[in-house]
Amino acid sequence: MSTGRTNIPEEVIEAVLQQHDIVDTVGRHVHLTKQGKYMKGLCPFHSEKTPSFTVTPERQIFHCYGCGKGGNAIKFKMEIEGLSFPEAVRIMAEEAHIPYEDGARRFGDTPQSREMEQLLQAHEWSSKLYHFLLKNTEHGKPAMDYLKSRGFSDKAIDTFQIGFAPARWDTLVQFLEKRSFDLESMEKGGLLSPKQDGSGFVDRFRDRVIFPLHNRNGKVIAFAGRILGEGGPKYLNSPESKLFSKSRTLYNLHQAKTEIRKSRQIVLFEGYGDVISAWESGVHNGVATMGTALTEGHASMMRGLADEIIVCYDGDQAGQAAALKSIPILENVGFVIKVALLSEGMDPDEFIQKYGGERFKHQVLDGAVSSVKFRLIYLKKNHILLEEGGKVAYIKDAMGVIAPLPSPTEREIYLKELSADLQVSFDSLKQECNEFRMAMQKKEPLGDNNDKRWNNGRHKKGQTSMPALLPAYHVAERRLLSFMLQDEEVSRYVWERLGDEFNIEDHAAIAAYLYAYYAQGKPPDASRFISSLQDERLEQTLISIAMMDTPGEWTSLELDDCIREIRKVPLQNQIKSKKEEMVSAERAGDFLLAAQIASEIIALERQ
Template sequence: MSTGRGNIPEEVIEAVLRQHDIVDTVGKHVHLTKQGKYMKGLCPFHSEKTPSFTVTPERQIFHCYGCGKGGNAIKFRMEIEGLTFPEAVKMMAEEVHIPFDFGVGGGGESSRNPELEQLLQAYEWSAKLYHFLLKNTEHGKPAMDYLKSRGFTDRAIDTFQIGYAPARWDTLVQFLDKRSFDLGAMEKGGLLSSKHDGTGYVDRFRDRVIFPLHNRNGKVIAFAGRILGEGQPKYLNSPESRLFTKSRILYNLHQAKSEIRKTRQIVLFEGYGDVISAWEAGVHNGVATMGTALTDSHAAMMRGLADEAIVCYDGDQAGQAAALKSIPILETVGFTVKIAILTEGLDPDEFIQKYGAERFKLQVLDGAVSSVKFKLIYLKKNHILLEEAGKVAYIKDAMEVIAPLPSPTEREIYLKELAAELQVSFDSLKQECNEKRIAMQKKTPVGDNKDKRWNNGRHKKGQASMPTLLPAYHVAERRLLSFMLQDEEVARYVGDRLGDHFNIDDHAAIAAYLYAYYAQGKTPDASRFISSLQDERLEQTVTSIAMMDTPVWSDQELDDCIREIKKVPLTDEIKQKKEEMVAAERAGDFMRAAHIASEIIALERQ
């Protein structure tokens, strides 16, 4: 699978790797402890209790023996922040002031791609047109009146580049056509729609307030439109395109990311209206998903910037149910999760308009409760606590939340609150909790993390009860490649005697890449070599091989490995000849059988 490196020069990639030490890069997200020449920690990509995530400072690579992820500092940033290769390199270059003028599009592809460059240009100009029409024309006056009635200030309208698409069918069609944009490409990119009869194009957005959507680098890549007056659909987003993927875009991330990085906290809203109101109220670390539920990609992207997530969804039943669903997604990637409680069923925008900015920050955000506390509040609504049966049912449900908590202190705090709230004995609740834990432990399947069982089925490949014994030639190929990664002289020696005649296709490909790498005059450097590869599977294989402990090589050991590798095609050929000899004997062709027997003897001598 190509990793989409765009047109970034190799010297920029190498400078980025030199300036970003793997231990510093990983250490911002993983607590590492020194073990000999390695650093160990709990893997941030899957849940585990025993550290299998290993960093090798000497070779500037990481590798997890549990889930198999591995690579260099750039690869780590890609995985932890949900970035493409060009996005990660650009971000890392900017952080250490390395000049970077190779544009990156919304999907992380080089903006030297003419089609994407044209589409990005079209979105930027369209956003400016819509914003101008809102602020400076009679057409835009009803939309401006609507925004002012909703509490949007002129400053917010400018900050978020809010605009208006007129009710006409061809405002944008004419605007783009006059500027020689390919209208077919504009339709594919989500700005226009095809006419039903296929004779041309019409504006996709008509009589709507327009909210531009930006990628994390601040480029406009899509629009969200809210209809003025009556009509369906009330909200309309750009369709997904090469620039815009809903599961990878968060509204306002481009403006909020500096504050999020500074505070290590992110506030997650349901809609762009809430984000804008909160921004005006002084909350500058807020983002929202765009017309889709929170995804694993969103969570991974946010986790690269923050440690704590405050979920601030609508106060009605639907909003609170969505907040509940977000908890495991956020906790799985390692967030400390808090949930904001909004009274009277209000959404954040309504709360700010009604009670003001200070009360929103103090009561709603600062008063956000832990995920456990929220689950207990949510469960309580389903029971009538004035009745004994309701109390018993609530306690049973509450134990499902409290008993799995790994910390005895945390369990005790919640049990004491429950005892006081329901006026029941703390000791009886504690006993019930302990019984629940014993029952859970008996049911828990074997896995790498009993407290986070989501992982146990998902990562079975790291939990095999018996390690798979690799064939001798496979071990020899890995060992040889390990030596070759460390020493150019070994690569020359192997190249002369074996070339790319490895038995495993991936190993043959890695050897070919290594010969080419050294032919360019480069020195042994596992991290640098990994960046030269164009295939994710090969990257992981090289990372795994580079982590091997290999002693200083000798000619004898290299020859032993080469001999083991060369034996495989001979052994296969001998096996095939023996089958042919048996077939000749059965057919009564003893002359042929004798001839094949002499060939087998010659092969066995080799």
């Protein structure tokens, strides 16, 4: 997992895990059904139709057999909300009213965390300064006039902390210097820029309307500045920094997440102005990407909060092309997708200013179409349908969208619409669709989910797939570790007879961690033990072992069998090596040495 966990007191981590039951934590995002001693549901981290996401209440862990993600309640929180380990623990501690102070020392109190705190504080104060300059100075008047002309109310300006950076070179430099901030750190954090001659620093943002950018917890982590006069670039964002990553940040998520969780729906915009105008119209589940294309990181983060998304991009060609590109990214994480259609090439902000918020909600958002319908509308614009050739070409392109749909009912609905739209017989379209599907199936490799890497090969057509058989010693090591995870006495028994002599390096490392864990007087607890590991790969190996259906009861005979199987391996390797030595001796004509080696092999085989 992320670094920084070692600075969090163990008692805080343990208290968080005790207070956050895995079923409750996961159940906020996944519909779980009981199957024996497990709970199962559809994985929130990838798209699937057959549940492979499994929660084990008894061991307080989750594991997805489709994509491989797994861990305890803290790990789930990290994955679903895109948090670091300290952030997840802090939020979960606050939710459960667990104090996360260690005496006078706060967890994560390291030079790195202190630098982060300084940057966060500097961004918060800079945001307040810019907001003050916009609202209370002559410098800010042209910016305020511009915002008013765009239809921004005083309430919106306050809600979104919009500000203004004057044209001067050192407004923020002086402000931060007076408050004893390290200017070099402020430059690394994106607030300042170095002078060209290297003699100091200047303000990064000058003569711009400032939009603060927040993380999901509401802390200011960056800024976007829109230029007021001529020149470029029109928009300037803070650079990527320790605080700010474009591909993991969404504008307004900190304010929208309450409504998003409630409605399980997100409205995705392209620009800050769109989000703000929509918010004033009562659309409080809107977010936007940070002047960058939608990424898988954005999609995963949003999928953890909602099931449905309305893509509401600009109505011009560029906006619609961007909406088209976003569809497969959103489909891959399992969203139900709708796309809003804006007339006259308007952007959402312009539509709201011209027609009002109510019409925007009812006409644009309520009238959003399915992703399939949007693809068909988009394709249609590329063909001249008055010509026969254009009509035939459009039908061919449309089949590429309709034919792959898994539902026969859904295919029929779109084919009927196509038939009515083009005045072509439904039967001929249906026949063409069936031919297209047959051609697709011939081209497909055996895996049934070829566009979804996570599920490839799990269900083969025309054959049964058998899992690869592990060597006997590998199975024995996993079984032994599974018993050790459940019972301290087993761990002590194995330590005395085997120690760290596991053949697989990761298994030896897990055993060493387990011995140390029990030596501290801690009880058997898979979830708690996972949090003590410092390695992502070991965690995944351990989760796989913890999910094994090993009986709670054990016998020394069974443990001895496993230990014997494990101990065989080095002897077998020695025998193999000795046999190679014997063959070499025989080839060299040294029969005395060969006979000596043969007796050593016999002794090893007896062992």
